[in-house]
Amino acid sequence: MSKVLVSDPIDQTGIDILSQVATVDVKTGLKPEELVQIIGEYDALMIRSGTHVTEKIISASNNLKVIGRAGVGVDNVDVPAATRKGIVVVNSPQGNTIAAAEHTLAMMMSLSRYIPDANTSVKSGLWDRKTYVGAEVYKKTIGIIGLGKIGSHVAKVAKAMEMKLLAFDPFISAERAEQIGCQLVDLDLLIRQSDYITLHIPKTPESTHLINAERLAKMKPNARIINCSRGGIFDEEALAIALKNGQIAGAALDVFESEPLIDSPLKTLGKEVILTPHLGASTTEAQLNVAIDVAEQIRDVLLGLPARSAVNIPGLSPDILEKLKPYMQLAETLGNLVGQLAGGRIESLNVKLQGELATSKSQPLVIASLKGLLYQALRERVNYVNANIEAKERGIRVVETRDQFVRDYPGSLYLEATGNLGIHSVTGTLLGDGEIRITDIDGFPINVPPSQYMLFTVHRDMPGIIGNIGSLLGSFNVNIASMQVGRKIVRGDAIMVLSIDDPLPEGILMEITKVQGIQEAYTIVL
Numbered sequence: 001m002s003k004v005l006v007s008d009p010i011d012q013t014g015i016d017i018l019s020q021v022a023t024v025d026v027k028t029g030l031k032p033e034e035l036v037q038i039i040g041e042y043d044a045l046m047i048r049s050g051t052h053v054t055e056k057i058i059s060a061s062n063n064l065k066v067i068g069r070a071g072v073g074v075d076n077v078d079v080p081a082a083t084r085k086g087i088v089v090v091n092s093p094q095g096n097t098i099a100a101a102e103h104t105l106a107m108m109m110s111l112s113r114y115i116p117d118a119n120t121s122v123k124s125g126l127w128d129r130k131t132y133v134g135a136e137v138y139k140k141t142i143g144i145i146g147l148g149k150i151g152s153h154v155a156k157v158a159k160a161m162e163m164k165l166l167a168f169d170p171f172i173s174a175e176r177a178e179q180i181g182c183q184l185v186d187l188d189l190l191i192r193q194s195d196y197i198t199l200h201i202p203k204t205p206e207s208t209h210l211i212n213a214e215r216l217a218k219m220k221p222n223a224r225i226i227n228c229s230r231g232g233i234f235d236e237e238a239l240a241i242a243l244k245n246g247q248i249a250g251a252a253l254d255v256f257e258s259e260p261l262i263d264s265p266l267k268t269l270g271k272e273v274i275l276t277p278h279l280g281a282s283t284t285e286a287q288l289n290v291a292i293d294v295a296e297q298i299r300d301v302l303l304g305l306p307a308r309s310a311v312n313i314p315g316l317s318p319d320i321l322e323k324l325k326p327y328m329q330l331a332e333t334l335g336n337l338v339g340q341l342a343g344g345r346i347e348s349l350n351v352k353l354q355g356e357l358a359t360s361k362s363q364p365l366v367i368a369s370l371k372g373l374l375y376q377a378l379r380e381r382v383n384y385v386n387a388n389i390e391a392k393e394r395g396i397r398v399v400e401t402r403d404q405f406v407r408d409y410p411g412s413l414y415l416e417a418t419g420n421l422g423i424h425s426v427t428g429t430l431l432g433d434g435e436i437r438i439t440d441i442d443g444f445p446i447n448v449p450p451s452q453y454m455l456f457t458v459h460r461d462m463p464g465i466i467g468n469i470g471s472l473l474g475s476f477n478v479n480i481a482s483m484q485v486g487r488k489i490v491r492g493d494a495i496m497v498l499s500i501d502d503p504l505p506e507g508i509l510m511e512i513t514k515v516q517g518i519q520e521a522y523t524i525v526l
């Protein structure tokens, strides 16, 4: 049974899901060196923002197949190092969107009305109504930096409060911004005109210290700024100076350059500053959502299935995955089959999407085909994450083609592998119930489901040959489950495909090739 380590607090429902397929250890608050010591025992690791999965931890993780981030940000995971090791990294892109957006709005309102300080004041026995005269957000301008999932929800609510909405996001169109009710502007204008500025962007080299002394100096004196996205996007030293000097009216931070926040000049400031300990995603609802989402994905990866939100598998977004998942299984099976038929060193793989499939995204199918193709060489070490890298390292050239006019099946996939021992091709499709059918091998039409043990022969189509093979297998006590012959012309070359119940015994393949009329024989294990 697989072993999963949960190293940050997650909802019990997630642990219950993982327990269906694995032994789950919950060990929170581990020091990095403790994690390095034990990670080798685990097949999966489930974390939140508290665990930093460094290259050192990844190097020590000899069995790790998947890292699940129960949340959005994966900046606490060395994703390139995980990718190099073939470890899938999954997250929950939407599970805590509403929670983070609502925390942002709560921060905005609390900043405007000094609620945290007023509350502390009343609890300390005071009744001070003068100090806490606030400001209304109604008709004020909010500048949203990053109009993705969280930014868009903040926009929706801000619009309902009749705020004027500006947005800066170089990766979205003005039309999209307009649909959300925002005017897309450049960063400088947003900074100069907004009464409230809120950030909803990932931390990248470009966004690090995006809010610095220079930009703070351009803000309105009544500006209040909020960061519920990632620490390090604000230059905290410069922010503390700007607040101290009254350059801006307030700031609310949920995330910090270094967490937990220990020494910071921001802590010494007054009612104009609100600090929360990375609580954006901390609602019961969000924690349930992310725990289920990520635990299900970890479970799927441990069962050998693709995950719907893997961050390090190119071209695999959840909607594409939903549509292509059955075809990925087909691609993997065909890749494995054609790899075994080609044998030896593979030089190139042609992946052709046919019929209805021709309009689909090819990348997931290419990855799955390569995973299957490399299985014989790499076994469990090849997966959806590293299949591309492994193929490149072996010098396998991948060619993607499409032919929507192939109409013998609604959608089919054709793989052709060229190697130092020759060229082989296979075609397959999915039946209505999702069952895989191999429909062509090396140009011979057939219609067989894949089975674990198979035998293929290329032979002359002549009387007696099928009987001879049957008797030979019988003499070795090999039970034939099914058999089919495919031929292009009567009495020409033909292919025989047999599904057998057990692996072929040693030496029998050689005997088969000696049968009169047999030209080639291949044993396949899928």
Ligand SMILES: NC(=O)c1ccc[n+]([C@@H]2O[C@H](COP(=O)([O-])OP(=O)(O)OC[C@H]3O[C@@H](n4cnc5c(N)ncnc54)[C@H](O)[C@@H]3O)[C@@H](O)[C@H]2O)c1
Pocket: 072, 073, 074, 093, 096, 097, 100, 145, 146, 147, 148, 149, 150, 151, 168, 169, 170, 171, 172, 200, 201, 202, 203, 206, 207, 228, 229, 230, 254, 255, 278, 279, 280, 281, 282
């Ligand atoms: N505080 C919390 O607990 C909490 C909870 C959830 C998410 N988050 C963080 O909030 C952030 C936003 O999450 P999301 O789900 O909305 O992400 P998202 O991917 O849906 O949206 C991010 C948006 O930022 C834009 N963007 C990227 N770089 C930019 C830049 N330099 N300038 C302007 N726009 C830029 C992108 O185009 C995208 O539209 C992430 O950093 C995430 O980790 C924090």
Ligand SMILES: O=C(O)[C@H](O)COP(=O)(O)O
Pocket: 048, 049, 050, 070, 071, 072, 073, 074, 096, 278, 279, 280, 281, 282
């Ligand atoms: O990126 C996220 O999802 C948030 O930062 C939430 O982090 P958390 O899971 O540690 O609360």
